[in-house]
Amino acid sequence: MIHQYKDSVKKVDNEEKMSGMAIFTGDIKMDDAYFAIPVRSSISYGKLLKINVPNLPKDYSFISAKDIPGENVCNIIASDWPVFADKEVHYKGETIGIIVGPNKEKCLELAALVECEHKEFEPVFEMVNSYVHKEFKKGNPDKVFANAKKTFSESFSTGYQEQIYLEPQAMLMYLDGEKITIKASMQCPFYIKKAVVRVLNCSEDKVRVIQPAVGGAFGGKEHYPSLMAAQLAIAIVKIKKPLKMIFDRKEDITFTTKRHPSKTEITAYLDEKDNILGVKIHVGIDGGAYVGCSMVVLSRALIACNNTYTFENVHVIGDAYCTNKVPSAAFRGFGSPQSIFAMELFINHLADFLHVKPLDLRNKYLVKTGDITPTNGIYRDPIILKELMDKAMEMSDYKRKLAEYSKPGSNRGIGMSTFLHGCGFTGSGESTIINAQLKIKKDKNDIVTFYTSQVDFGQGNRTTLKRIVVDTLGIPEDHVIYDAPDTDITLSTGPTAASRTIIIVGGLAAKAARHLKEIWKDGEEQEIVEPYVGPDFIKWDEDTMQGDAYPGYAWGVNVVEVSFDPLTYEVNIEGCWSTYDVGHAIDERILMGQADGGLAQALGWAYLEKEEAENGMFKQKTLSDYVIPTMVDLPKMETALIDNPFPYGAFGAKGAGELTFAGGAPAFAIALEQAIKHKVHKIPATPEYIMEILENED
Amino acid sequence: MKISFILNKKNVEVDVSPSMRLLDVVRDVLGLTGTKEGCGEGECGACTVLVNDEPYNSCLTPIINVANKEVMTIEGFRETKSYRIIADAFASQGGSQCGFCTPGMILATYAVLKKNPHPSEEEARLALSGNLCRCTGYQAIVDAVMLAAKKGIEL
Numbered sequence: 001m002i003h004q005y006k007d008s009v010k011k012v013d014n015e016e017k018m019s020g021m022a023i024f025t026g027d028i029k030m031d032d033a034y035f036a037i038p039v040r041s042s043i044s045y046g047k048l049l050k051i052n053v054p055n056l057p058k059d060y061s062f063i064s065a066k067d068i069p070g071e072n073v074c075n076i077i078a079s080d081w082p083v084f085a086d087k088e089v090h091y092k093g094e095t096i097g098i099i100v101g102p103n104k105e106k107c108l109e110l111a112a113l114v115e116c117e118h119k120e121f122e123p124v125f126e127m128v129n130s131y132v133h134k135e136f137k138k139g140n141p142d143k144v145f146a147n148a149k150k151t152f153s154e155s156f157s158t159g160y161q162e163q164i165y166l167e168p169q170a171m172l173m174y175l176d177g178e179k180i181t182i183k184a185s186m187q188c189p190f191y192i193k194k195a196v197v198r199v200l201n202c203s204e205d206k207v208r209v210i211q212p213a214v215g216g217a218f219g220g221k222e223h224y225p226s227l228m229a230a231q232l233a234i235a236i237v238k239i240k241k242p243l244k245m246i247f248d249r250k251e252d253i254t255f256t257t258k259r260h261p262s263k264t265e266i267t268a269y270l271d272e273k274d275n276i277l278g279v280k281i282h283v284g285i286d287g288g289a290y291v292g293c294s295m296v297v298l299s300r301a302l303i304a305c306n307n308t309y310t311f312e313n314v315h316v317i318g319d320a321y322c323t324n325k326v327p328s329a330a331f332r333g334f335g336s337p338q339s340i341f342a343m344e345l346f347i348n349h350l351a352d353f354l355h356v357k358p359l360d361l362r363n364k365y366l367v368k369t370g371d372i373t374p375t376n377g378i379y380r381d382p383i384i385l386k387e388l389m390d391k392a393m394e395m396s397d398y399k400r401k402l403a404e405y406s407k408p409g410s411n412r413g414i415g416m417s418t419f420l421h422g423c424g425f426t427g428s429g430e431s432t433i434i435n436a437q438l439k440i441k442k443d444k445n446d447i448v449t450f451y452t453s454q455v456d457f458g459q460g461n462r463t464t465l466k467r468i469v470v471d472t473l474g475i476p477e478d479h480v481i482y483d484a485p486d487t488d489i490t491l492s493t494g495p496t497a498a499s500r501t502i503i504i505v506g507g508l509a510a511k512a513a514r515h516l517k518e519i520w521k522d523g524e525e526q527e528i529v530e531p532y533v534g535p536d537f538i539k540w541d542e543d544t545m546q547g548d549a550y551p552g553y554a555w556g557v558n559v560v561e562v563s564f565d566p567l568t569y570e571v572n573i574e575g576c577w578s579t580y581d582v583g584h585a586i587d588e589r590i591l592m593g594q595a596d597g598g599l600a601q602a603l604g605w606a607y608l609e610k611e612e613a614e615n616g617m618f619k620q621k622t623l624s625d626y627v628i629p630t631m632v633d634l635p636k637m638e639t640a641l642i643d644n645p646f647p648y649g650a651f652g653a654k655g656a657g658e659l660t661f662a663g664g665a666p667a668f669a670i671a672l673e674q675a676i677k678h679k680v681h682k683i684p685a686t687p688e689y690i691m692e693i694l695e696n697e698d
Numbered sequence: 699m700k701i702s703f704i705l706n707k708k709n710v711e712v713d714v715s716p717s718m719r720l721l722d723v724v725r726d727v728l729g730l731t732g733t734k735e736g737c738g739e740g741e742c743g744a745c746t747v748l749v750n751d752e753p754y755n756s757c758l759t760p761i762i763n764v765a766n767k768e769v770m771t772i773e774g775f776r777e778t779k780s781y782r783i784i785a786d787a788f789a790s791q792g793g794s795q796c797g798f799c800t801p802g803m804i805l806a807t808y809a810v811l812k813k814n815p816h817p818s819e820e821e822a823r824l825a826l827s828g829n830l831c832r833c834t835g836y837q838a839i840v841d842a843v844m845l846a847a848k849k850g851i852e853l
Contacts, residue, residue, distance in 0.1 A: 002791070002841060002844065002845050002848070003791060003841060005792075008792075010789060011789070011792075011794075013797065014785075014788075014789045014794060015785070015789075016797075017794050017796075017797025017800050018776075018785045018788055018789070018794055018797070018800050018801070018804060019732070019772065019776040019781075019785070019801075020730075020731070020732020020733070020771070020772035020773060020776065020801040021732070022797050023731070024731075024734070024798065026731075026734075026735070027725075027731035029729070163832075164830075164832050165796070165798075165832055166734070166736045166742065166744055166796065166798035166799045166830065166831070166832055166833075167734070167736070167796070167798040168736075213796075213797060214796065215734070215796045215797065215798030216795075216796040216798060216832050216833055217796075218832070248735075248738055249736065249737040249738060249739070249742075457796050458795030458796030458797070458833045459795070460795070589791075589792040589838075590792065592792060592837075592838065593792045593795055593833070593834055593835075593838055595835075596834055596835030596836070596837040596838065597795065597832075597833045597834050597835045598835075599835055600834075600835030600836065601832070601835075622737065622739060622741070623736075623737040623739065623741035623742055623830070624739060624741055628830060628832065629836075630827040630828075630830060630836075631822075631823040631824075631826050631827045631829075631836045631839070631840065632823050632824055632827045634835060634836055634837075636819065636837065636840075637835060637837045
């Protein structure tokens, strides 16, 4: 079937991307640029006693911590990740310094000759040492749990996931007069700027970040480019030559940030009639050697850990663990897919334990409008989860298949997940940390220009944000100019993260455009700077994790059907059906792209993508051994959107980018359980893991 | 070593090592950056070019292997009517998101349709499975291929 999408406009970057004319960082011509090659730690944990640098030929330099004019800190959320390892190294592959010079092969050769003297310590690779601990309660769990008649406990784990944006990390830096100018594959231009200012201890006007085309990001280019920029900036003030650092796929997989592995333990407390009195949940995530953004990832994992269910008494505990491995960081979903996976499987398994139908148990505890969230906030949106479920079941012929596949001898299974995603930064972060400001101006010819720091790395927001302004002003599309971010021109509207671009920045753009329309005078220059003001019901205490965590939630349902080959233990995905409430979808075609793409990544995480760390180093280093879904691994995907306009976003839109990742893995795992007639507690569910389950339990 | 081949319908001669990757010749020597490097080992297809109308991973192809052959990169293909049909189909179905896989995907689509002008959806998926995309989940690309097949490319 060829789709006719409602309300979709031509994407502004379609032609440049299809014709090969879009200029990505690696395409920028700069023949005199020096190469920067990292020198990496060969040990996982130890004291760095001495760095022995070989004699360097003319034009080659070794740049390390001693060259840093400002703080040796990569400006992420926590300030614990050094730009260059100095006194200690904390993971294999940590950057000790960089060799810079005109010939790449020579740089590689010299980098391999740098040797470090260490005093080695015993590294820790397992999740045992917590460096971030969080805990919160709802209701009166201590008292209620003590009086429970029965309990049911289970534990679930999820693995690493590689980003595999098709364009690996890439950065180009040059001096424009005195100004350090950076073009890079990135998500957050102002994060990069701040990181450089901090490591150089320079003024803000000395650094400019310009966004070229970006070949995918998914969270992986939220923080890592800040580290690269800080490293290059130290070199550029010393050698005053343009620099480029372009990773090949192996370097990208081996040393850049990944999705946090997780282990979640859940106990349900039940009364004599099998009512769920409450749940106690512990979520552990493997943060790697440095905290970076792991405390925020942990927050999101914890806030989402009841998923789409309301329990009266809740005790939530979370730990991010320090391990001597590459730090984990942002990746689509930001911790919540891990805890949602656990809760979705748990509620199904609990239903089995109680001898009730999973669907009945879910419906009994399904979140309703006005319910109290686990952090004692309120679900304010009109919640249409039941409609979403009914539609998904109808599209997939769920009930018939569920009955048919439970017959003995069937090697098929069908699984359904429900899930939510809190849109925007957690808690009051939008008002207290980000403070977005959006500038919109009009020239004498009534041509409107507006600026944001949002990066379009494929999500289509260059098209959608522009459309919000065009439609609000009611003027022709070619009367509005909206270009990629340049920190010398745009004010910060915050990072391109947290599914905040449309709900927060889109809302801000609409508001700014409305204000411009109100004061509009033909033929006059006019300008407005619109600050973000959050809805006043958002009250959040980060220390106690209490209050309304998000301005709004987006909701979804995935149904996945699988077949299992009992001879090869291979699993095939036979069908995927999804329904979403993203408020009002401004552009249906763009939304469908998020829906299919997020689900595909989630299914990869669920059964194909295996990244194992052994002695602190990853075993899978290339696209030959780290396998992502190809076209034949995925079936036709069908998606329906149910309109449910959100009052605070632009044209009723909520966030969508991360939501579409949340439900694929649990829907897959539940389907797999039916096909293999055994419980699943871990992903990726590779043939080896399935063999383990079947052989151990038989 | 001097090596001649036809690039985008024009004769070119380069003076490079015969083992230099075709990818590096088109990008670094000839300055055509529409061909992308996604993995450098023939797994992702971002570097797909056409050699005598067959899709090649240019990252695995030594330049000597295309001596005297016809090489088409996206820069040449975008001038053709077939490109217009395929690109319009990709646009209408949402087949391009970040765009890094897209030039390779479009050339691979042409090669598939040239061999099999009316593939089933399953055949299209199989034929394009050497081209990875991390953004779209492939559905929009498959829909675009089917639409381009329906419209009919110029063969």
